[in-house]
Amino acid sequence: MSTRYRNPFKIRATEKLESEHNFLRMFSPHILGILIEKNKIGKLWDNILFIRSSPGGGKTSILKVFEPGSLLTLSNNQSTPDFKEAFNYLKSLEAIDGSGNILLSGVYMSCARNYEVIEDLEISEGQKKNLFFALINARVIISTLRSLIALNSNVDLEKIILNASSFDFSFLDISFPINGAKLFGWAANIEKSVFRAIDSFLPVTDLLQGHSELFSFSLMQPSNIWIDSKPITTNILFMFDDTHKLSKSQRQSFIEYLTIKRANHNIWIAERLEALDEERNFGSYQNRDYDEINLEEIWQSTSSKLKIIVANIAEKRALMSTEEVRSFQAYLENNIKEATYEEKLIRSYEQSLVNIEKLAGFNQKFSGWINYVREQKNQLTSLEFAVLNRQLEILIHRNIGKSQLSLEFELPIEELKQKLDSELGVTALYFLSIENKIPYYHGFDNLVKLSSYNIEQFLSFAGELFESMLSRKISDKLINLDAGDQEKILKKIADSKWKEQIRLIPYSEITIKFLQNLATFSQKETNKPNAPYSPGVNGFAIKVPNNGLYENESWQEDPTYTSLMNVLKTCLAYNLLEKRTTKQGKENQQWNVYYLNRWICLRFNLPLSYGGFRHKYPMELLKWIK
């Protein structure tokens, strides 16, 4: 089967690709830098680590790198340019040594299989929990044995011996030492018994007892495992994926057991944010009993790293294309073609001049500023002059808006120069672009912002841009996408995403209404002539009602706000809102700010930067649903 694709950007869920070569070719190893940071502070190994993100964040891909197939591919292709970087990262993580020997056996288990169905059995809660633990134990054992065989190709189950302490595991109906085949059979029988209970149409009379302990982690430790009469030298890493697919009680009992037990096992748990409870999402975050990597939060704090990663992903994917378009970033023009928009830019600054005249023509206060700006005309391009004039317009509005006694002295030019900062420049550019229909959403940096720190979201936009590049190539046109082309394509995608939400998300009607109202509100706040929340508003923070009725976040439990909570939970779980913590106000008070996902900002012509938000009471937010 061909390992090259026409448009590799359209391949999603690369962790599901059967070929490790293809997966690793598309995988950007820079994402493993997050794990290196955890390793440096001693929180990566011998620990329970949660890897969380919204769908498409890259959790499963991180786990797949540690599976035997991937490790073997890297070990056998250390010098291959495609894999060298990934190999070096894994070396830093002590998963592979310098000679290519594999030091870690990743054991992957998906929680999407059958566990939740146990809840439907007509048995007691205790029995359900025991069956659930039994199934986990069985699968941990089976998956570990499979993983060991995958790593050691000349080994079969008979050659694997488990020699645990009979004293420690006296409650099990197996005796040690036991070979892999017998252990596999024993675990498989447990799995079959659970399935029999699940598949039975009638009440099960000989129900499996189940297990009250998750002993399999301690059992399948390297110290207990021998191959060919020698103890194994690889560490075992247990990886659970999609734990959000467990039932609420299953997930709770699973995590509680692991965190309370606190044994020094390598256990990684990957899950979507939707699994998290209100306290995690809406409350202030208290001390945790485990370590967490929230991918989106990490990218938020180190956006330059995300840029490197997605740039790497983009270039790798472009190289894999069967068409002769071997790069991605190189064909995205970062700036507008000023000549094309010359007329509009002139119209823009002429309008600004008219507006400024209307605002400030009645007194001398701003004459110094106005003259200074006018003098710049010959030294600046039309674009620069238009931005400058728009900035001036904003500053005049701000000044006029301040309620202060003014003696109407002419304002010094130094004051103007001080206020002409980059943030104001960005706001001015935003205003004049939107007002004059000049492309604003273009360039690789904006594309990275549009991803809202989610790799799949980046690919969904980049995929269409790349498709357009391919179309241009085959039509014998210049491959480059100019700013106008990019914006047109990106807006079409955002529009399409908006329309499909109705069938994708729970509580879709009220959620869409809420987002629509939030976007409209943000537009209103952003486009005030004095740009008070420069560079623009696209988020909100929830203010606790000060009517004395609620303490802290207890308003969330008021049934009045059930629908609002459902909307907010949905928005967070499906990455329609992004949560960020910021400090503002008295004594640097901490706020959880909920920002619109950047693609929604694009849809509603809002700026892509973070920072601008408004405080809202829950009752005000509730009105956005009605």
Add this chain to the structure above:
Amino acid sequence: MRTALAERLLIKVMNWSIEEVTIERPLIQAMAKLKYDEYQQFSPGIRFTESLAQWLSQFNEDERKVAYNFIKSNLIFISNQQIVHLVSICFAEKINPLLLAKAAKQKNELPYRVRKIYNSKEYQEIKRRSLFLGISDGAKIDLLRRTSGISNEQVFSSYYISSEKKDDLLRELQKDEYPGKFNSVYLIDDFTGSGLSYARIEDGKQTGKVIKFLNLVFDLDPTTRDSLVLPELLNKENLDFHIIFYVARKASVEYLQEQIENWRITNHIQFNFTIDAIQFIGENFKEEMLTNSNLVSLSKSYIKKAIIDRHFIKGKHERYYLGFDECALPLILHHNTPNNALPLLWWYPEDETFRGLFPRITRHRE
């Protein structure tokens, strides 16, 4: 590389903008990869995209849009995989229910007691005394046998059976402790569009593959050398006769039923018969084609009377540009396009004045 050239040609032919290329190209590649590239009658070096580009280039600009939209929206392509699927479910869907029904009747058993009927000796006998014959090689009788669990000794790829083979079949039947003849016969074929190949009136007489078969079975055609084979193989007095198509037009099945009924009446012969298909093609497809006036007009412009040959005249042919018997089917079979399909799809005359998108095999033989 070749595909890229074909795509370039297609883009020029259709005069697509970049936006249109972005939409259409992935679709064409998907259609080609999924099914259309497997068409077995393309010339060497030609695949779907190349053929599409060549086909569309024959039309003028407006006509190309009509033709392309027809391919995108209306074409039915039955792939090899789909036929294999139909073959593999044929026994379970069509044959076994008949066997079970017969066994239930014989046992005087309630028809829904399937397991009981299945395990009965009546069922085993009825099944073993069934003969499965292919009408053409499209019947894939070998695959049917393997997916049905029926014996090799009750299957043959044609209804023209030699005397030696007849003796073999009867000998094996006897060995299985079922002396005597076969009680049921199943004629299997892959496709019928009009039914005319199987039964029709020619020179005032009924003819066609099925009619010939019946004439042989009931010994009404003593002129053939092996005329005594089928009567010796099959129990004429108590015969159940079944025809099964993998794909068929509903109208053609109804037509065949009528023809066989007429044959029965004319020849005063009684036997049970059924005609069925696993996948029916409804009349709505023909109606859709006929209501597309642009498409009909296109067909009229490019398909010439030269299409009418000695096979074509066996069916209705006043509107010859609608295909054999004016069926106007938007249908391609992976191994060949039936002549009931719109000729725009398959016609490729000797003088090469027109080239169908999926050329039919008759062209290539010549």
